[in-house]
Amino acid sequence: MMPSLQHLLYLAAFLFCTGLAVVMVKRNTIMMLLGIELMLNASNLNLVAFNRLYPASLDGQMFALFVIIVAVCEAAVGLAIVLRVYQHYQTSVPDEISELKG
Amino acid sequence: MNTLTFIFYFFMLTAAASATGILLSRNVFKAALMLLVCLLSIAALYVLSFAEFVAITQILVYAGGVLVVIIFGIMLTSKLSGKPLQVGHTNIFAAVLSGILLFALLANFITDDVFAVPQHAVETQGALQTIGTNFMTAYSLPFEIAGILLLAALIGAAAITSFMKSKKV
Amino acid sequence: MQQYLLSGLLFTPLVAAFIALFLPSHASGTFKLVTLITCVIQVVLLLLMLSVYDSTGGLQFVEQHAWITLDLGSWGILKAEYLVGLDGLSLPLVSLTVGVMLITTLSSWTVEKNVKGYFILLLILNTAIIGTFAALDFLLFYLFFEFMLLPMFFLIGIWGGARREYASVKFFLYTLLGSILILVALIALYISVNDPSVPGRLVHSFNLLHMRDPKNFISNAILDPNNPWMIGPLSARYWAFLLLFIGFAIKLPMVPLHTWLPDAHVEAPTPVSVVLAALLLKIGGYGLLRIAYPIFPEAALYFSWLVALLGVISIVYGALTAMASKDLKRLIAYSSVSHMGFVLLGIASLTIEGVTGAVYQMVSHGIISAMLFLLAGVLYDRTHDRVIDNYSGLAAKMPVFFAAVLVAFFASMGLPGFSGFIAEVMVFLGAFKSGSANGLLHESFAIIATLGLVLGAAYYLWALQRMFFGPFHVKGDAAAIALTDLNNREYSMLVPLAIAALIFGIFPQPLISWINPFAQHFSDAVLTLGKSLTPIH
Amino acid sequence: MTALSFHTDPTLLLCIFAALLLPLLSFGASVLTPRQYSWLVSFNAPLLLLVSAICAAVALTSRWNDDPALFQITWFTVGDQPLSANILLTNTSLLMLVVVSVISFLVHLYSTGYMAGDNDLKKYFAMLGFFTFSMQGIVLADNLLILFVFWELVGFSSYMLIGHWTEKLAAGQASKKAFILNRIGDAGFLVGLMIVWANTGTLGITELLSSGSTYQWQTAASLCIFCGVIGKSAQFPLFSWLPDAMEGPTPVSALIHAATMVAAGVYLLVRIHPLFTPMALTVVAVTGMATAIIGSLAALFQYDIKRILAYSTMSQLGLMVMAIGIGIVNAALLHLFTHAFFKACLFLSAGSVIHALHRAQLRAHHHFDVQDIRNLGGLRQNLPVTFLTFLLGGASLAGIPFFSGFLSKEAILAAVWSTDSSVLSWSLLVAMVSVSFITVLYTFRMIWYIFMGEARKPLPVAPVEPPVIMRMPVVLLALCSLWLVVSWNPFDFIGWLLPEAYYTHVAWVTAFSVVWIAAALGVSYFVFRTARFDSNAILENAFYVDAAGSKVLGKIVQISATTASHIDRKWIDGLIHGSAYAHITIAHITGWVDRTLVDGFVNGVAYLSKGIGAFTRSFQAGKIQVYIFWAILAIIIFLIWTLK
Structure with missing residues (x-):
């Protein structure tokens, strides 16, 4: 007997919330990126898990693949920005980069 | 409890534990390593959920690509600053509050519904083939766009970092 | 031609403000x-x-044009009009406004900071005040009423004294509270009143004249006199009266809703104080006489004791607090509170004497308080110090100023020969007579109010004695040098006011002959209508 | 002012209006005179007053013993009830008009000398004119409201005149006290007006008194109006301003005491006494009695000349009010007239003394308080004319036969005697007799100390008589203190001024008075001679019993006098001060309430909104993570709200 779908969903929810907490807690931009990755993976897990409900179509997995692609892009550009910002402000603490504040 | 179930729970716990580790860790590098563990366990869970192709992509792209880039970034910033990458925490209360609240909410929804997985044998042999077909037929436009996005991201990332260099020089 | 005179009077300042807007700001x-x-x-x-x-x-000089007409289908028609006119109540007040505005302009001659903005605001204020007194449509009234608030806020907040922000915000909050209460009553009235001039359709009109007739109320609407609904212990009409009463009482100002006044006065520049005391306070009394009382006569009768009680409290309390004031402008401001209490007492009596006295007091206080604030300004201009105890023996140094202050103080404490005396005596006679004539007020109200006369004498004379008697002494040598007697510009402002106060005090007949028909009609209408509407509580 | 209806010929009307308005003209002219020509007013003002007095006299002679006449003038109309400004012409009002204008003229004349060199002559003469105008308004008015108008104006003028020397702090305090105490009485007066108006709808005096019948409200109304009298005429609880008012220039005191201010109250009582119910009259009588006693006792122990005179005025006013209280209006009026002349004479003489000594001091550069009788003495050689006028006035005040004061007091005494015997009337009689006794005492003491004996603080330069312009009015007034002013017969008060009285002149009462006054004179001679000069010798020599008696009497008188003075100074003044402090305390308390509670509430609201503002502003702190938090929180709330 396979563990029920619920367990996967619980895990995904947990991972998402943890990722969210990481994004909110860490005073470092790269750590925030890590949190975002965690959240993306949680949603991917959800997509794959729900795909089991409809085994005939593989839409869930397809979506998961696209998410991975987007995650890659995000990580690449995000890191580039982080480096650039770091070089400019000599910090990667997001609170201190508040020049866009109205 | 059979072996499969054990492995399943093992990877679930590993993923959860490593995620928690990321949250608690104050060292960026260790956190990145724990993310690696987490991603690999999730890949294992994908396999167990009959999504081998996603699992492979996960390992290749995430573990092999993204994380390497991240670690590279970490190294670069720590090299620039010359300080150990210790990270402070803020908004602990807000984060814990919203995390627990959101989790409670989601768990509530998940518990409320019964997700009946069809019990008949899942056709796994054709999965890879179906995915390939899907990419070329139903999802051809998103596929193309994703390709362009990747290209754009690559060029963009290169451009942003190269500005840095040119300015630095 | 004749019917456009009022609109001409009303919009001339607005046109002038518009012209001034295009003039270069350096040509002050x-x-x-x-x-x-x-x-x-x-x-x-x-x-x-x-x-x-x-x-x-x-009512004369009536001008009526359609302004906003919206067909709301089954909800009826929303109809607001440009309806203005003058009667024995508004004409004296409009005349007062025109006169005081002229004096204010002269008194503003010394303004140096952002002259363009100042005078444009002053002109807008001019239109707004006259509009408030002339409007006979509630929405139009409310528009002008609110329109007045904004220039005032900026005039205090920009050209004011040290604590001007505090004062202007306090002023704004208080008056805004009043406006909101009035707005609630306005909406309730709008829902409830039908315009009978368009038969067959439901027309929600803001016409104040229609609101006075109980027949125009839509049956079972919230403010219909025959509506049995109760909100708490009182019916909706009583609540609406209270809303309007509090809204206007804040403007008046009435104790305990008066604390904005001393602060606003102390911080405001002299001309703005003059406008505030001479004109803005009158809008409270005017609103009671024009709106609250005629529309809700039965509530007015029911609450007349409350209105009178608050009036008496204002008189006595204002006088007592004035006595404790160390700041000259504060003293005058509290004396305003005391004097405006007479307006409440007079209105509450609903006798001809009382109502005439109340309107007379509004005009008289307009003249006298303008004089008082100009004099306080004279001193402040010279030394930038208004603390009474910092002066002593000024009579020897500034004899003409002393004479002017004597005239103003004695006029304000109701010395016969000045307009304040006529007003206060009429209010006293009316308030006392009310007990036997219409049974609204107990005689003790009038008797206690006479305390105001004694206390008024006490605080003014005390201030006089401290500031003007004894050997000459002023805090600071620079101040002593700066103390020069009145100049010609100050003469030109003070003398007309003093003469006006004297003329209205010695020959009251012309003004009273304007007010009297109004007072007669007003008190009769409120009494008969109020008694005919059966109380439901 | 419209609708004049003439009851009499225009000439008379012209005279009346001239008499009334010329002082006002004097006021206006003085105000408008340029400062550099201010010497003009001291010519101009007495001249106008002279014309005014002549006009009043012409009016009096042409209307003497005619029927009362009423000029009807409507001031303004409230509703349909007109408020009239009628002028009533009777023997009383015309006589009073003459007295006021004549005395005012004399005071003006005197002032030109007394106030010469004052640097605010303009204000002084302006206010003198205004004072006279106000008083004449009271005299002529036939409407309670008009009367009240002038009544208040009198208060205002007295404020200005008492506080004429603004650099003197005490002058400011005294003028303030005078006005406020008057205002307290006036508030009562106003309540009386309200009662009358509410019950009758008219304030016309003639109209009011013509109804004849008595109503319940009249007691309250008349007592309230009497409050005004108490303030203005310095009766029992509200008299302390009168002695303090001596801070003003001396001619002003003469005017206040003789003709204008304090007389106004008595005159008002005379005018409206039919309104008074028996109960109210009893109150009036008792108040008058108390005032008379307190005033006379206080006068006995003053050292300041002007204060002695002030207290004597108070006690004489008490007598007048008492007489009205028992319903004998004519006697009170008679005393008012005689008092006007002899008190004006006394004050102006006192002014002459002060003036002469001041000038002597200025030349000698030697300064002491010239108003203190302990510093004076022996002035009869240096100031013979002043001594004579002082003596004449004093004799009239003391009620010595052949002087007007004797006759008018006699009238009151006879009136008191002829009332029904009751506890009240008996006590009034006793009070009357003792007050007249004490009057003799203090008058004697004052004159003795000032003029007799040797100079106690001799000046190197001898004081000389003031100029003729000052002596002339005083002499004139002194002559008016003789019995001839009242009647031909020096022992019968029924004469040309008081042609008829409904009580008779009782011969043995007159005899008693003569004896009584003589006794008083004797007693005072012994009391003050012995108390002041070589007391032991006389005590030891002949009059052991007499001396003991006089000592005891003196002690009793002294104690009661100091008590009265103490009551005056400590209790009544203290009450006034206390109430003033209480006012200030309450004022501070209300101020505190105002600042703390009422303002506090408003500030609280402001703080609350400010706090909310700061709280909501923290959402926009420019911190990504906080933004995320709020976004998530919003999503959570949204989820809970939609899905539950």
């Missing part, structure tokens, strides 16, 4: 000149109007 003299010319034009227009005004003729 032009703005003073434009405002002065506007005021002179207004005086001419007013004189034209006075020459054709018939004191027995009720």
Whole structure:
């Protein structure tokens, strides 16, 4: 007997919330990126898990693949920005980069 | 409890534990390593959920690509600053509050519904083939766009970092 | 021609403000000149109007145009009109406004900071005040009423003294609270009143004249007199009266809703204090007489004791607090509170004497308080110090100023020969007579109010004694040198006011002959209508 | 002012209006005179007053013993009830008009000398004119409201005149006290007006008194109006301003005491006494009695000349009010007239003394308080004319036969005697007799100390008589203190001024008075001679019993006098001060309430909104993570709200 779908969903929810907490807690931009990755993976897990409900179509997995692609892009550009910002402000603490504040 | 179930729970716990580790860790590098563990366990869970192709992509792209880039970034910033990458925490209360609240909410929804997985044998042999077909037929436009996005991201990332260099020089 | 006079009077300052908007801001003299010319034009227009005004003729110079007409289908028609007119209540107040605005313009001659903005605001204020007194449509009234608040806020907040922000915000909050209460009553009235002039359709009108007739209320609407609904212990009409009463009482100002006044006065520049005391306070009394009382007569009768009680409390409390004031402007401000209490007492009595006295007091206080604040300004201009105890023996150094202060103080404490005496005596006679004539007020109200006379004498004379008697001494040598007697510009402001106070005190008949028909009609209408509407509580 | 209806000929009307308005003209002219020509007013003002007095006299002679006449003038109309400004012409009002204008003229004349060199002559003469105008308004008015108008104006003028020397702090305090105490009485007066108006709808005096019948409200109304009298005429609880008012220039005191201010109250009582119910009259009588006693006792122990005179005025006013209280209006009026002349004479003489000594001091550069009788003495040689006028006035005040004061007091005494015997009337009689006794005492003491004996603080330069312009009015007034002013017969008060009285002149009462006054004179001679000069010798020599008696009497008188003075100074003044402090305390308390509670509430609201503002502003702190938090929180709330 396979563990029920619920367990996967619980895990995904947990991972998402943890990722969210990481994004909110860490005073470092790269750590925030890590949190975002965690959240993306949680949603991917959800997509794959729900795909089991409809085994005939593989839409869930397809979506998961696209998410991975987007995650890659995000990580690449995000890191580039982080480096650039770091070089400019000599910090990667997001609170201190508040020049866009109205 | 059979072996499969054990492995399943093992990877679930590993993923959860490593995620928690990321949250608690104050060292960026260790956190990145724990993310690696987490991603690999999730890949294992994908396999167990009959999504081998996603699992492979996960390992290749995430573990092999993204994380390497991240670690590279970490190294670069720590090299620039010359300080150990210790990270402070803020908004602990807000984060814990919203995390627990959101989790409670989601768990509530998940518990409320019964997700009946069809019990008949899942056709796994054709999965890879179906995915390939899907990419070329139903999802051809998103596929193309994703390709362009990747290209754009690559060029963009290169451009942003190269500005840095040119300015630095 | 004649019917457009009032609109001319009303919009001349607005047109002038518009013109001033396009003048270059560095030519500060032009703005003073434009405002002065506007005021002179207004005086001419007013004189034209006075020459054709018939004191027995009720509403005159009425002008009525459609303004907003919205067909809301089954909800009826929303109809707001441009409806203005003058009667024995508003004409004296409009005349007062025109006169005081002229004086204010002269008194603003010394303004140096952002002259353009100042005079444009002053002109807008001018229109707004006259509009408030002239409007006979509630929405139009409310528009002008709110329109007045904004220039005032900026005039205090920008050109004021040290604590001007605090004062202007306090002023704004208080008056805004009043406006909101009035707005609630306005909406309730709008829902409840039907315009009978369009038969067959439901027309929600803001016409104040229609609101006075109980027949125009839609049956079972919230403010219908026959509506049995109760909100708490009182019916909706009583609540609506209370809302309007509090809203206008804040403007008046009435104890305990008066604390904005001393602060606003202390911080406001002299001309703005003059406008505030002489004109803005009158809008409270005017609103009670024009709106709250005629529309809700039965509630007015029911609450008359409350209105009178608060009036008496204002009189006594204001006087006591004035006595404790160390700041000259504060003292005058509290004396305003005390004097405006007479307006409440007079209105509450609903006798001809009382109502005439109340309106007379509004005009008289307008003149006298303008004089008082100008004099406080004279001193402040010279030394930038208004603390009474910092002066001593000024009589020897500034004899003409002393004489002017004597005139103003004695006029304010109701010395016969000045307008305040006529007003206060009428209020006293009316308030006392009310007990036997219509049974609304107990005689003790009037008797306790006489304390105001004694206390008034006490605080003014005490201030006089501290500031003017004894050997000459002023805090600071620079201040002592700066103390020079009145100059010609100050004469030109003070003398007309003093003469006006004297004329209205010695020959009250012309003004009373304007007010009297109104007072008669007002008290009769409120009494008969109020008694005919059966109380439901 | 419209609708004049003439009851009499225009000439008379012209005279009346001239008499009334010329002082006002004097006021206006003085105000408008340029400062550099201010010497003009001291010519101009007495001249106008002279014309005014002549006009009043012409009016009096042409209307003497005619029927009362009423000029009807409507001031303004409230509703349909007109408020009239009628002028009533009777023997009383015309006589009073003459007295006021004549005395005012004399005071003006005197002032030109007394106030010469004052640097605010303009204000002084302006206010003198205004004072006279106000008083004449009271005299002529036939409407309670008009009367009240002038009544208040009198208060205002007295404020200005008492506080004429603004650099003197005490002058400011005294003038303030005078006005406020008057205002307290006036508030009562106003309540009386309200009662009358509410019950009758008219304030016309003639109209009011013509109804004849008595109503319940009249007691309250008349007592309230009497409050005004108490303030203005310095009766029992509200008299302390009168002695303090001596801070003003001396001619002003003469005017206040003789003709204008304090007389106004008595005159008002005379005018409206039919309104008074028996109960109210009893109150009036008792108040008058108390005032008379307190005033006379206080006068006995003053050292300041002007204060002695002030207290004597108070006690004489008490007598007048008492007489009205028992319903004998004519006697009170008679005393008012005689008092006007002899008190004006006394004050102006006192002014002459002060003036002469001041000038002597200025030349000698030697300064002491010239108003203190302990510093004076022996002035009869240096100031013979002043001594004579002082003596004449004093004799009239003391009620010595052949002087007007004797006759008018006699009238009151006879009136008191002829009332029904009751406890009240008996006590009034006793009070009357003792007050007249004490009057003799203090008058004697004052004159003795000032003029007799040797100079106690001799000046190197001898004081000389003031100029003729000052002596002339005083002499004139002194002559008016003789019995001839009242009647031809020096022992019968029924004469040309008081042609008829409904009580008779009792011969043995007159005899008693003569004896009584003589006794008083004797007693005072012994009391003050012995108390002041070589007391032991006389005590030891002949009059052991007499001396003991006089000592005991003196002690009793002294104690009661100091008590009265103490009551005056400590209790009544203290009450006034206390109430003033209480006012200030309450004022501070209300101020505190105002600042703390009422303002506090408003500030609280402001703080609350500010706090909310700061709280909501923290959402926009420019911190990504906080933004995320709020976004998530919003999503959570949204989820809970939609899905539950």
